[in-house]
Amino acid sequence: xxxxxxxxxxxxxxxxxxxxxxxxxxxxxxxxxxxxxxxxxxxxxxxxxxxxxxxxxxxxxxxxxxxxxxxxxxxxxxxxxxxxxxxxxxxxxxxxxxxxxxxxxxxxxxxxxxxxxxxxxxxxxxxxxxxxxxxxxxxxxxxxxxxxxxxxxxxxxxxxxxxxxxxxxxxxxxxxxxxxxxxxxxxxxxxxxxxxxxxxxxxxxxxxxxxxxxxxxxx
Numbered sequence: 001x002x003x004x005x006x007x008x009x010x011x012x013x014x015x016x017x018x019x020x021x022x023x024x025x026x027x028x029x030x031x032x033x034x035x036x037x038x039x040x041x042x043x044x045x046x047x048x049x050x051x052x053x054x055x056x057x058x059x060x061x062x063x064x065x066x067x068x069x070x071x072x073x074x075x076x077x078x079x080x081x082x083x084x085x086x087x088x089x090x091x092x093x094x095x096x097x098x099x100x101x102x103x104x105x106x107x108x109x110x111x112x113x114x115x116x117x118x119x120x121x122x123x124x125x126x127x128x129x130x131x132x133x134x135x136x137x138x139x140x141x142x143x144x145x146x147x148x149x150x151x152x153x154x155x156x157x158x159x160x161x162x163x164x165x166x167x168x169x170x171x172x173x174x175x176x177x178x179x180x181x182x183x184x185x186x187x188x189x190x191x192x193x194x195x196x197x198x199x200x201x202x203x204x205x206x207x208x209x210x211x212x213x214x215x216x217x218x219x
Contacts, residue, residue, distance in 0.1 A: 004052040011045035012131040012165060016107070019138035022158055023099050026092075028081055028150055032074050035154045039069030042161050046168050058168060065164065069157065081150055093145045102145075103138050110134040128169040135162030 018038035025031045043066035050058030092099070114130035139159030143152050 004048075007048055008045065008052070009127060009131070011041055011048060012128055015041045015045065015161065015165065016131055016134055016138070019135050019142075019158060019162075020100065020103055022142055022154065023103055023138065023145070024096055026096070028148065029078070031151055031154050032077050032081075035158060036070055036074040038158060038161055039065055039074075042165060043070060045165060049168050061164070061168065065161075069161065073157065077150060077153065093147060099141065099145050103141055106137040106141060107134040110137060129166055132162045132166035132169065135159075135165060138162075 015038055018034055018041060021034045022031060022038070025034055043062045046058050046065060047062035050056060050062060094102075110133040111130045114133055115126055136159050139155050139157075139162060142155030142158060146152050146155060
């Protein structure tokens with residue numbers, strides 16, 4: 001059982017490392033590739049949980065994470081940026097160094113908060129939830145510190161990866177919830193895709209800053 005916990009923590013920790021890597025990347029293609037790696041790690045973590053805890057329905061969640069987030073969504077986003085002609089550096093609100101320092105602070109806060117609040121829970125559950133919360137906060141940080149709409153999509157999807165990791169650690173999550181989450185991700189992707197294409201068509205750019213400039217001109 002100790003070995004099972006160590007592998008679970010290793011996979012969750014690697015997902016956290018991938019979240020930091022998403023904050024570090026400065027090319028859109030690299031961001032998408034890193035997100036695909038994080039999704040594959042998520043599928044491995046969920047699959048490992050399904051096997052060690054004898055929860056076979058989680059294998060469906062692992063397959064959905066691998067197929068949708070590890071393959072379909074990254075490929076779709078790669079094609080979208082190719083069609084938009086977006087092949088450049090990622091625009092950032094703040095520098096990489098500052099963003100990484102904020103990420104470290106959020107990770108520390110997650111560990112301190114969760115471990116303190118869930119003191120009565122099992123060690124495995126506490127540590128897993130702490131890592132999941134850190135991934136969620138880093139996904140939110142990516143959405144805040146990126147001006148490019150495509151990278152904000154990735155930030156949203158990374159945040160959702162953290163939610164799935166946390167939900168997997170909460171035993172008893174019904175299959176219908178997992179399937180609905182998967183479909184909600186697809187719907188969100190389509191909505192974001194339409195949003196990105198409309199920005200590109202209207203402003204000849206996919207930077208959210210363009211919206212701020214137009215709003216300022218109208219004001």
